[in-house]
Amino acid sequence: MKILTLLFIVYPLSINIQICNGEIDCSIYNNDLHAIDVNQFYIPASWGPNNYTYVNYDNYFRVTEFCVFNDLNPSLSVYCVQNLEQLRLVNTNLTILPEIKNFQRLQSLIIDTDNGVIDQHLPSEIGQLGSLLALKLSNITYLEDLPNEIEYWTKLQSLILIGIPNFNKIPDEGFGKLSQLTELRFIDLPNLSNIPSTINNLQSLQQLEINKTNINSLDLENLYSLKSILISLNPNLISLNMKNLSLVATISVTYNQQLKTITLENLPKLYTSEFYSLSSLEEISFENVLSLSTISIVSNPKLKSISFINIPTIKSLILSECELTTFPESILTLKSLQTLNMKSNKLSALPLTFSTDLPNLKILNLENNQFQGYIFQPPLIYVRELYLNDNSFTFIDGIGKYKSLSILQLNKNQISSIPLEITGISPTLTRLFIENNLLTDIQYSMNNQL
The missing domain is CATH 3.80.10.10 (Ribonuclease Inhibitor)
Structure with missing residues (x-):
């Protein structure tokens, strides 16, 4: 595998791209590297090991990895790089077009900071990325939802959404069909008020983080692969129920200012749990938590009821402030x-x-x-x-x-x-x-x- 770092500057007039019948014409390129080479990408004057534009390609000029960094005028020819396995767009003004369906081998897609060029809705064709294993979207200005077609991401293992201020909807049915998902992180999505109940269909899910959303309740049940849960800084969360989670080992629930009730039931592998700075918490109960060693319940001034039923291995309990x-x-x-x-x-x-x-x-x-x-x-x-x-x-x-x-x-x-x-x-x-x-x-x- 060869690595090519693109060290030149291109101006708008140098872009060589053809649109045919409303679609990008990729037939003008001999191979993946040609599509990139004739439509050069902007490189900043200073760059470090992880913040520069580069490609990885093989002896047949098949580009498998492409990172575009700090490019305010990228070429649409990127959609003609059909052997891509990893695509990373950082601070890059590249809108997501239906031609994204060309990336049939794409396994990892990372988009960080779009400068407002991505629309409110992703094209439905994004559902045709049948090889996709990981999707991370962060700092996307106008995006409001994911399309129903995510149900076709049957191989997706990691879904991370961070800092998307207008994001407000996850398709219920499609979300529940992400059967291979192992990592799910929703962070800083202030308009997301609902996590679909189909989250409980995600039987491969191992890591869950929900941070800075607008949800008001969360019920996690019968997720038999889930190992860690982090719930923090959700200002309107009122109730949290966790039941029949056979592999969960750690739980952290912190700074959810309206959270009133927490229930933990049938968590046989839970080892440590912490509940900090829940200023409205009134009730918390533990039942059949058979491996629990450490509980920290700190700075919850309205706590009235604590219940422990069948907690046989507890070694340390912090119940302060x-x-x-x-x-x-x-x-x-x-x-x-x-x-x-x-x-x-x-x-x-x-x-x-x-x-x-x-x-x-x-x-x-x-x-x-x-x-x-x-x-x-x-x-x-x-x-x-x-x-x-x-x-x-x-x-x-x-x-x-x-x-x-x-x-x-x-x-x-x-x-x-x-x-x-x-x-x-x-x-x-x-x-x-x-x-x-x-x-x-x-x-x-x-x-x-x-």
């Missing part, structure tokens, strides 16, 4: 839980069965809550690290029964004395932090034993 006033009882069902972080809420009490219900809990962070008075009783006998900074505890009597404790942080409370019984756990307690309290002195005998 949610303004919770009562401890969610469903957490007590997480028998395998080892780390619980509930800092920056408004909790004032723990359930009496906390320690017995969570026998594997080793790290507990309750910083910046509203606990006051005595430290927790019954004692948290299994906890090794306990973080209680920024509360209003006044007494830590009973601390001697915290037999597993190795780290204890009590900064910024109202503690006036340290009971002598703390020396009873000195073999395990390696670090004690108790700054910014009301202490006046520490007993001499305690100094010798801590």
Whole structure:
């Protein structure tokens, strides 16, 4: 395979192209390279490894890859390069014509920044690209939709749409026939208000990203190949349901300001999940999520209901900055839980069965809550690290029964004395932090034993 970098400048009068009966006449060219060579393409004065115009061709002058970069006056002869497998148009004023059907071998089509030359609708002939594996359209000014003929893209594996301000419609039936699609990304499509329900027909789909759209609900069900989900910055999304997704391993849902309810059900391979900055979130439920190890639910100030049903392998739960006033009882069902972080809420009490219900809990962070008075009783006998900074505890009597404790942080409370019984756990307690309290002195005998 040979690479030819086109290093010349062409002006409008030098374009040699013929139109016959409303169609481009490709018969005037001897081969692919001839179609490019006699209609030279503009090259900027400075260019780097990925931003220049070039072609790849073989010994028979068959061009398999063509990249046109920063060309404001490209030749339509590109439609005569019939052996193309990869076409990349970057900041190029090339409109999409029906002659795109000539690219019967095209596997990858990338169009980035069209300067407003592409119409509101792509020609239906684009559906004739039967070999297409990947399509990426970004920064297309006027495009509003994809044609129904996408149903013929039976080999398409990757569909990425980014930064298309007027895009508002995906053909329902045609979309559901993209049976080989493995990657789907809709990013910065502010007028797209609906994802067709036929998304659940995409049984090969593995990666899904929906970011900065106008959708108000999303139901993902029975997608048995899906592995990762990213849903972010969709300002009108209200409900999100994910059910029967047998291979999903990671879920990230962030900055969807109107999202109120999230349901996760029957996700046996889900390992990590995060739910950040959902300012309207009220309910979230997990059911039959059998491999889940880490859950992060952070900065969701209206959260009222959290449900965990059959979550047998959970190791770490972060549930912070949610303004919770009562401890969610469903957490007590997480028998395998080892780390619980509930800092920056408004909790004032723990359930009496906390320690017995969570026998594997080793790290507990309750910083910046509203606990006051005595430290927790019954004692948290299994906890090794306990973080209680920024509360209003006044007494830590009973601390001697915290037999597993190795780290204890009590900064910024109202503690006036340290009971002598703390020396009873000195073999395990390696670090004690108790700054910014009301202490006046520490007993001499305690100094010798801590």
